[in-house]
């Protein structure tokens with residue numbers, strides 16, 4: 001019996017596989033694709049919090065070295081300056097999904113993750129002790145837990161009977177990578193249908209996006225349909241030919257009613273789908289995976305009880321719902337319509353006011369995610385900033401201390417903290433830091449004397465001069481004390 005079977009090696013599945021490996025769990029990834037090569041480039045990049053997650057594992061530089069940094073994001077018609085956000089990465093990284101997957105794959109391979117390719121899951125059957133995973137080949141595997149990271153049409157979600165709820169599509173868009181006859185300069189247009197464009201990708205391939213006149217069927221389109229769409233919008237089909245990828249996406253927005261059903265969990269697009277507008281898809285999956293990985297690892301290794309897994313839904317479902325709201329609002333502006341343009345212009349006026357745009361910028365980048373861990377210091381439930389601190393071993397960045405995904409008690413002052421009963425699992429680092437504590441949107445917050453940082457980088461306990469509550473927080477997030 002496997003501890004964990006992950007279905008799908010997209011960004012969410014790969015990230016989760018790496019996180020489980022760091023947690024000391026032997027997970028197997030089942031992937032129906034024979035190679036990691038994607039049909040089409042799909043997602044176009046990741047935002048600041050996702051870059052931070054990679055930084056927490058010491059691999060952000062690999063991604064930054066290959067992509068392009070964009071210091072602004074848009075909402076409606078407003079350009080939002082990201083450069084003032086209090087993060088080491090105040091930008092979006094433009095890097096196509098095939099490269100993101102390649103770099104994630106390299107990381108998980110270095111960690112020793114095993115991916116079984118050409119394996120399609122057709123059915124799962126959970127019971128009290130485990131889950132049978134049935135394959136198209138006729139064989140089956142058994143695992144204690146199964147994670148569906150198998151995309152928007154998730155078989156795992158369907159088999160677990162988890163409802164996928166939200167507004168239906170109002171429009172569909174053809175997307176393709178093709179060759180065009182002759183020269184082509186970037187061409188874009190927004191009309192009452194939606195957004196259309198042809199963008200050279202630098203290697204002779206052109207990425208084409210054409211919104212359809214009517215909602216198309218949930219099947220892959222043909223080159224003929226793409227040509228027709230282009231002629232309707234631009235009056236020419238630009239001589240498109242030799243497609244390497246032809247697909248159709250919609251603005252349907254759906255979220256799994258539950259991210260967990262017993263021994264079955266969902267991550268990434270399997271848990272939420274939305275319009276690609278705004279480019280949140282890949283990052284949401286990475287954030288799900290980093291939230292789930294250490295929890296599932298601790299449960300599988302018997303460090304924590306099964307109830308810890310409920311916090312995955314409790315934290316990630318609201319965070320996903322908020323992101324989905326943003327994509328729905330953003331997609332509203334993706335067509336020419338005088339009423340929507342009036343709303344867009346009004347919003348532009350408001351967001352132009354001092355600091356107002358920061359709220360939306362923090363949402364888009366994922367830097368504002370705050371898990372509800374109760375009342376207290378503003379840091380509680382939020383991401384730990386990547387401070388430059390001094391320790392007895394020398395200067396270090398906080399994120400450096402998270403590379404191995406171990407919980408961290410970071411002590412800046414106050415009474416000496418006793419983490420002795422957790423030292424097998426928890427790092428205790430005494431440090432000094434004299435700079436500001438600035439959180440996105442919240443602003444400057446009072447310096448704590450100590451914090452408990454979970455492996456996902458979120459703060460689970462804050463001290464302002466007392467050790468009260470630390471044993472309880474350690475027991476909640478790091479398992480029972482060693483006797």
Ligand SMILES: Cc1cc2nc3c(=O)[nH]c(=O)nc-3n(C[C@H](O)[C@H](O)[C@H](O)COP(=O)(O)OP(=O)(O)OC[C@H]3O[C@@H](n4cnc5c(N)ncnc54)[C@H](O)[C@@H]3O)c2cc1C
Nearest residue numbers: 008010011012032043044120121150151268269276279281
């Ligand atoms: C046409 C299109 C355009 C997009 N454009 C953008 C964009 O511009 N920006 C952006 O951020 N996002 C975009 N996205 C969304 C982005 O691609 C997804 O959010 C992201 O890929 C989700 O990652 P994931 O790992 O959750 O799922 P996926 O990437 O879908 O990975 C799921 C994996 O599971 C495998 N799998 C599925 N079923 C099974 C099975 N039964 N057995 C075994 N393996 C299985 C699949 O082969 C795949 O490898 C786009 C998506 C589409 C479809």
